[in-house]
Amino acid sequence: MDKNIPLIRKLGAFIALSESELSFLASLHKRRRTFAVGSDLVHQGQPDQAAYVLDSGWACSYKLLENGQRQIVDFQIPGDFLGLRSLLLNVSDHGIEPVTDIKVTKICATDFLNALEHTPRLATAVLWAMSCDEATVVERLVDVGRRNSTERVAHFLLELGARLTLVGLGSTDGYACPLTQYLLADALGLSAVHVNRVLRQLREEGMVTFQNGFVDFDNYDQLVNFAGFEQSYMDKAGQLRY
Amino acid sequence: MDKNIPLIRKLGAFIALSESELSFLASLHKRRRTFAVGSDLVHQGQPDQAAYVLDSGWACSYKLLENGQRQIVDFQIPGDFLGLRSLLLNVSDHGIEPVTDIKVTKICATDFLNALEHTPRLATAVLWAMSCDEATVVERLVDVGRRNSTERVAHFLLELGARLTLVGLGSTDGYACPLTQYLLADALGLSAVHVNRVLRQLREEGMVTFQNGFVDFDNYDQLVNFAGFEQSYMDKAGQLRY
DNA sequence: CGCCTAGTTGAGGTAAGTCAATTCACGTGG
DNA sequence: CCACGTGAATTGACTTACCTCAACTAGGCG
Numbered sequence: 009m010d011k012n013i014p015l016i017r018k019l020g021a022f023i024a025l026s027e028s029e030l031s032f033l034a035s036l037h038k039r040r041r042t043f044a045v046g047s048d049l050v051h052q053g054q055p056d057q058a059a060y061v062l063d064s065g066w067a068c069s070y071k072l073l074e075n076g077q078r079q080i081v082d083f084q085i086p087g088d089f090l091g092l093r094s095l096l097l098n099v100s101d102h103g104i105e106p107v108t109d110i111k112v113t114k115i116c117a118t119d120f121l122n123a124l125e126h127t128p129r130l131a132t133a134v135l136w137a138m139s140c141d142e143a144t145v146v147e148r149l150v151d152v153g154r155r156n157s158t159e160r161v162a163h164f165l166l167e168l169g170a171r172l173t174l175v176g177l178g179s180t181d182g183y184a185c186p187l188t189q190y191l192l193a194d195a196l197g198l199s200a201v202h203v204n205r206v207l208r209q210l211r212e213e214g215m216v217t218f219q220n221g222f223v224d225f226d227n228y229d230q231l232v233n234f235a236g237f238e239q240s241y242m243d244k245a246g247q248l249r250y
Numbered sequence: 251m252d253k254n255i256p257l258i259r260k261l262g263a264f265i266a267l268s269e270s271e272l273s274f275l276a277s278l279h280k281r282r283r284t285f286a287v288g289s290d291l292v293h294q295g296q297p298d299q300a301a302y303v304l305d306s307g308w309a310c311s312y313k314l315l316e317n318g319q320r321q322i323v324d325f326q327i328p329g330d331f332l333g334l335r336s337l338l339l340n341v342s343d344h345g346i347e348p349v350t351d352i353k354v355t356k357i358c359a360t361d362f363l364n365a366l367e368h369t370p371r372l373a374t375a376v377l378w379a380m381s382c383d384e385a386t387v388v389e390r391l392v393d394v395g396r397r398n399s400t401e402r403v404a405h406f407l408l409e410l411g412a413r414l415t416l417v418g419l420g421s422t423d424g425y426a427c428p429l430t431q432y433l434l435a436d437a438l439g440l441s442a443v444h445v446n447r448v449l450r451q452l453r454e455e456g457m458v459t460f461q462n463g464f465v466d467f468d469n470y471d472q473l474v475n476f477a478g479f480e481q482s483y484m485d486k487a488g489q490l491r492y
Numbered sequence: 493c494g495c496c497t498a499g500t501t502g503a504g505g506t507a508a509g510t511c512a513a514t515t516c517a518c519g520t521g522g
Numbered sequence: 523c524c525a526c527g528t529g530a531a532t533t534g535a536c537t538t539a540c541c542t543c544a545a546c547t548a549g550g551c552g
Binding site: 071073074075077078079081092093094095096097101102121124125126128129131132134135136138139140141142143145146148149150152153154155196197236 | 313315316317319320321323334335336337338339343344363366367368370371373374376377378380381382383384385387388390391392394395396397438439478
């Protein structure tokens with residue numbers, strides 16, 4: 009069937025989907041929408057009863073502080089859920105905005121809860137997807153809490169590469185990356201000015217080049233070593249547990 | 251029935267549990283274990299097929315870096331799951347250790363997956379619990395990424411208070427807190443020395459006193475205001491959705 | 493009595509922030 | 523076709539929040 013629907017590819021990497029599960033997932037794909045850069049999908053604090061699956065493009069989820077600063081919690085790439093967490097809590101505790109123009113599939117809360125009850129193996133798969141999301145946030149926390157700016161940027165670019173590789177959008181050579189230095193700064197708890205300096209340093213040392221919408225790993229092994237990147241945790245995916 | 255089993259109280263806050271669900275949860279409570287301070291429950295990188303529920307005491311989950319630093323990801327209080335995330339991923343990407351002597355209930359992976367398949371409403375409740383966990387980690391990320399040290403400590407103490415209040419272990423007056431300044435430092439991405447200075451400052455300004463195993467909110471409202479604490483996100487719990 | 497852990501405080505260093513100016517790529521409208 | 527505006531990236535000069543090192547105190551316990 010539609011093996012190239014991002015969500016199916018993603019969940020299918022964890023469990024073998026039955027015919028009925030596949031058709032259920034495919035049926036979701038009727039509610040498709042498009043969002044352009046600049047138009048938020050979800051506003052922080054807004055009560056919402058819907059989540060989305062990202063079909064194409066990049067998005068980011070973030071939290072705003074009173075003083076106008078913001079912390080980007082995570083970037084989402086095709087196949088990822090958007091706003092899954094706020095589906096069970098009653099209010100979205102974070103905002104979501106497109107990084108590029110995006111296509112999404114909407115999932116209503118009621119449909120979602122129904123699906124959980126009637127296709128329990130899907131529920132397990134969703135739980136797994138959520139575990140992956142959480143692992144990503146944890147990785148970000150470690151970046152921000154305990155790595156200096158250079159390691160932090162290096163580690164982040166590697167991790168993003170690993171995630172993209174899993175969905176066929178990257179390799180150890182690099183990947184297309186629509187992020188700006190400002191977005192990077194907000195995700196990594198740095199100032200944009202400093203991100204710029206760090207990127208220059210990494211480029212001059214011949215490890216990564218972040219430029220013109222592309223990340224090029226000039227020396228992947230050296231970068232991995234420098235950032236203390238644990239490649240093993242890519243294990244997150246591709247493990248058919250049952 | 252055993253309404254004071256922490257897990258039942260926790261999940262029961264989200265869904266109304268049926269008799270069979272209750273008895274299933276109660277049946278879990280045969281596999282109880284005790285861990286003393288200093289004995290890790292889970293080692294980072296160890297493949298594990300079990301999670302736990304914390305019945306009494308405090309624990310923390312953390313990640314170690316190559317350079318010997320560590321980042322505490324979250325503290326767990328009675329009723330919380332331990333290692334839930336690593337149950338579906340194959341390897342535990344983090345370590346877990348007791349903060350105090352603790353009592354836990356062990357949950358094997360197979361039992362857990364079985365339960366998900368056969369009691370779908372429990373699956374939903376677990377998903378909700380996981381959403382709460384993730385929200386906590388996100389809050390920590392915002393602390394570390396975008397708040398200065400004083401706001402960060404203040405916000406953290408408030409958030410912990412809110413969580414403890416939900417399980418009857420705290421109030422706006424304060425709570426018993428077994429954490430050391432070193433643990434606080436590892437959780438907040440600060441040095442222990444600096445944590446000490448910040449705590450002194452908060453104490454001298456009459457907002458919180460962190461001393462002798464207790465957190466006393468000397469001026470709750472002022473502290474909330476200073477830290478930019480959103481009380482509403484306590485909404486996470488107590489919402490019987492269906 | 494002496495050791496160990498937790499907490500406290502001071503002095504000095506540095507990584508990263510802020511402010512500000514400049515360049516470049518780009519679209520858009522006159 | 524050029525003038526203009528706008529968002530992204532770049533670089534320098536200066537400031538500062540937090541870290542490191544180090545010394546010291548106080549309580550708990552074998």
